[in-house]
Amino acid sequence: MEGHKSIIEFVNSPYQIETIYHIPRFDSKVLKLSQKINLCEISVTDLEKVSSLKTPQDVVAQIKIPAWGALGHNELKGKFSLVLDGIQDPGNMGTIIRIADWFGIEQIICSEDTVDVYNPKVVQASMGSLARVKVYYTGLSAFLPLVKLPVFGALLNGNNIYNTDFGNEGLVLLGNEGNGIRLETEKLITSAVTIPRAGKAESLNVAIATALFCSEISRKALK
Amino acid sequence: MEGHKSIIEFVNSPYQIETIYHIPRFDSKVLKLSQKINLCEISVTDLEKVSSLKTPQDVVAQIKIPAWGALGHNELKGKFSLVLDGIQDPGNMGTIIRIADWFGIEQIICSEDTVDVYNPKVVQASMGSLARVKVYYTGLSAFLPLVKLPVFGALLNGNNIYNTDFGNEGLVLLGNEGNGIRLETEKLITSAVTIPRAGKAESLNVAIATALFCSEISRKALK
Numbered sequence: 105m106e107g108h109k110s111i112i113e114f115v116n117s118p119y120q121i122e123t124i125y126h127i128p129r130f131d132s133k134v135l136k137l138s139q140k141i142n143l144c145e146i147s148v149t150d151l152e153k154v155s156s157l158k159t160p161q162d163v164v165a166q167i168k169i170p171a172w173g174a175l176g177h178n179e180l181k182g183k184f185s186l187v188l189d190g191i192q193d194p195g196n197m198g199t200i201i202r203i204a205d206w207f208g209i210e211q212i213i214c215s216e217d218t219v220d221v222y223n224p225k226v227v228q229a230s231m232g233s234l235a236r237v238k239v240y241y242t243g244l245s246a247f248l249p250l251v252k253l254p255v256f257g258a259l260l261n262g263n264n265i266y267n268t269d270f271g272n273e274g275l276v277l278l279g280n281e282g283n284g285i286r287l288e289t290e291k292l293i294t295s296a297v298t299i300p301r302a303g304k305a306e307s308l309n310v311a312i313a314t315a316l317f318c319s320e321i322s323r324k325a326l327k
Numbered sequence: 328m329e330g331h332k333s334i335i336e337f338v339n340s341p342y343q344i345e346t347i348y349h350i351p352r353f354d355s356k357v358l359k360l361s362q363k364i365n366l367c368e369i370s371v372t373d374l375e376k377v378s379s380l381k382t383p384q385d386v387v388a389q390i391k392i393p394a395w396g397a398l399g400h401n402e403l404k405g406k407f408s409l410v411l412d413g414i415q416d417p418g419n420m421g422t423i424i425r426i427a428d429w430f431g432i433e434q435i436i437c438s439e440d441t442v443d444v445y446n447p448k449v450v451q452a453s454m455g456s457l458a459r460v461k462v463y464y465t466g467l468s469a470f471l472p473l474v475k476l477p478v479f480g481a482l483l484n485g486n487n488i489y490n491t492d493f494g495n496e497g498l499v500l501l502g503n504e505g506n507g508i509r510l511e512t513e514k515l516i517t518s519a520v521t522i523p524r525a526g527k528a529e530s531l532n533v534a535i536a537t538a539l540f541c542s543e544i545s546r547k548a549l550k
Contacts, residue, residue, distance in 0.1 A: 195418075199532055208525030233528045266550045299542075300549040302431030305456045308538075309422055315535045316542050319522075326523040327489045 105227060107161040108134050113232035115141070120168040127151050130162040156224035169222055172238050175213065177251050182273050184321050185211040187255070189244060189289045190280035191218045191310060198229020199311040200278075205233035207318040212239045213247065213275070215289070248292040251275065255294045256321075257285055258313055262296030270321045278317070281310055328450060330384040331357050336455035338364070343391040350374050353385040379447035392445055395461050398436065400474050405496050407544050408434040410478070412467060412512045413503035414441045414533060421452020422534040423501075428456035430541040435462045436470065436498070438512070471515040474498065478517045479544075480508055481536050485519030493544045501533055501540070 105111050112135060114121060123142040126132060132143055151160050186204055191197050197219045204212055219226060221239040230237075248255060254274040277293060279285030285293075299308060299316050308316075328334050335358060337344060346365040349355060355366055374383050409427055414420050420442045427435060442449060444462040453460075471478060477497040500516060502508030508516075522531060522539050531539075 199535065202528050202532065203535060205526045205528035206524055206531050208527075231529070236527055264550065266546050301429055302545055302549060303428045304431075304459055305425050305428035306454070308429055309425065312422070312426060312535065312538045315531075315538055319539050319542065322525055323489050326525060327487065 105165045105167055106155060106157055106163075106224075108163050110227075110232040110235075111135060111163060111165045113235040114165060114167055115139075117235035119170060119235060122166040122168055124163060124165045125151065125154070126163040132163075135163075157228070172240060175211065175240050175242075177253070180211065180251055180253060180273075180275070184209055184270070184273065184318075185213060185275055186314065186318075187244065187248070187275045187277040188212060188214045188218050189277060189285050190215050190283070191278070193281055194219050194223050194225035195229050196281065196309065196311045197221065197223075197226045198231070200314050201226070201230040201237050201239070202233040203311065203315045203318055204237045205230075207322050209318065210237060212237060213244070214239060214241050215244045216241055245288045245292065248275070248289070255292055256297050256317070257290060257293030257295070258299070258317060259285065259290070259293070259296040260298060262298040265297050265299050265316065265320050268295070268297050268320070274321075276314075276317045276321065278310055278314055328388045328390055329378060329380055329386075329447075331386050333450075333455040333458075334358060334386060334388045336458040337388060337390055338362075340458035342393060342458060345389040345391055347386060347388045348374065348377070349386040355386075358386075380451070395463060398434065398463050398465075400476070403434065403474055403476060403496075403498070407432055407493070407496065407541075408436060408498055409537065409541075410467065410471070410498045410500040411435060411437045411441050412500060412508050413438050413506070414501070416504055417442050417446050417448035418452050419504065419532065419534045420444065420446075421449045421454070423537050424449070424453040424460050424462070425456045426534065426538045426541055427460045428453075430545045432541065433460060435460060436467070437462060437464050438467045439464055468511045468515065471498070471512070478515055479520050479540070480513060480516030480518070481522070481540060482508065482513070482516070482519040483521060485521040488520050488522050488539065488543050491518070491520050491543070497544075499537075499540045499544065501537055504533055 105114055121141050123144055125144050125146045127148050128145055154164055255277055256274055257277040328337055344364050346367050348367050348369045350371050351368055377387055478500055479497055480500040
């Protein structure tokens with residue numbers, strides 16, 4: 105994780121920070137550390153070597169990749185979670201995590217071939233929201249039937265999203281950037297939902313579609 | 328403009344295509360040209376020179392930058408338009424154009440320091456939607472008072488967007504990625520509007536915020 109703003113989010117999260125590396129001019133007070141975390145001063149040259157950014161920030165943290173507990177019906181009932189089927193673009197993935205965090209969605213379940221959430225570009229685009237949103241990978245066609253919740257799928261020929269009653273719980277399923285939701289996953293949708301179009305654009309970006317779904321499922325509660 | 332899908336959008340638009348350059352293996356029939364447009368065969372090496380893409384497509388079009396007529400109250404009344412105050416990221420700008428096109432918004436008015444809409448990254452990210460959405464540049468603090476329409480500004484301390492009655496016409500104002508709407512423009516807002524937050528993300532990306540505003544202003548009509 106790079107940059108003090110994002111690292112602060114992870115300090116106060118279920119993640120375990122192994123070491124924080126910083127250059128001499130960095131003042132570690134800005135991290136507001138209350139627990140004991142290894143701090144290690146390194147040279148600017150070394151920081152540039154470990155950073156994945158063109159313009160590295162002054163501090164990077166080595167964070168342990170967590171093993172979240174198993175996820176099932178009990179963990180998902182009574183709320184909404186996102187399900188991603190084959191999202192490939194790291195920028196989209198990071199933006200989706202940030203959107204989930206904005207709308208208070210705490211779980212994202214991904215197909216095995218979805219882009220790795222620990223890809224540095226995803227971590228960067230999520231802007232610290234990854235500290236609060238748990239991302240799981242699993243085979244969707246085996247997993248979805250185990251969860252006895254409505255599956256709202258973003259499709260082109262579904263019901264108008266503005267007339268859809270989402271109720272109080274469920275899964276919101278979004279598909280790959282070019283190909284959408286794959287057929288075997290589509291079969292598990294219980295309610296096909298469409299964002300109607302007033303103009304002529306061929307499609308909406310998947311992160312934009314995710315935001316519109318999150319807005320609609322949260323609308324009643326946020327009013 | 329690069330790639331046949333986007334070029335097709337511009338062939339059937341108010342834009343004037345000067346020449347279409349393509350490599351030998353490209354079949355110009357896919358462009359479905361009905362009017363007379365200069366076609367010019369070039370080598371793969373030459374195409375790579377003019378392309379701004381890492382992996383160039385087989386065809387590029389040279390399109391005249393248009394001078395849209397003057398924009399005033401009469402052109403904006405009875406509908407919604409977007410106003411952008413200092414958007415800098417080309418990807419965000421292109422995505423906003425695509426969102427506008429999805430929701431049938433035909434005009435975007437930008438502050439002079441907003442990223443150039445003819446920046447190749449903007450053109451690429453707009454995915455052909457630029458053919459249908461007119462983008463204007465002007466000094467907002469002089470322009471906005473001339474338009475006698477409500478100005479809905481995306482601010483952090485405004486009215487809940489889900490309880491806002493947008494009526495049937497107006498301008499939706501969004502600000503710079505880091506700094507938001509600048510003070511002199513903010514003074515011209517007639518209705519401050521906020522997207523409420525259920526979770527903890529510090530902010531929403533400006534293209535995401537634009538999509539949520541477009542969705543809310545179109546909601547009644549799209550139901």
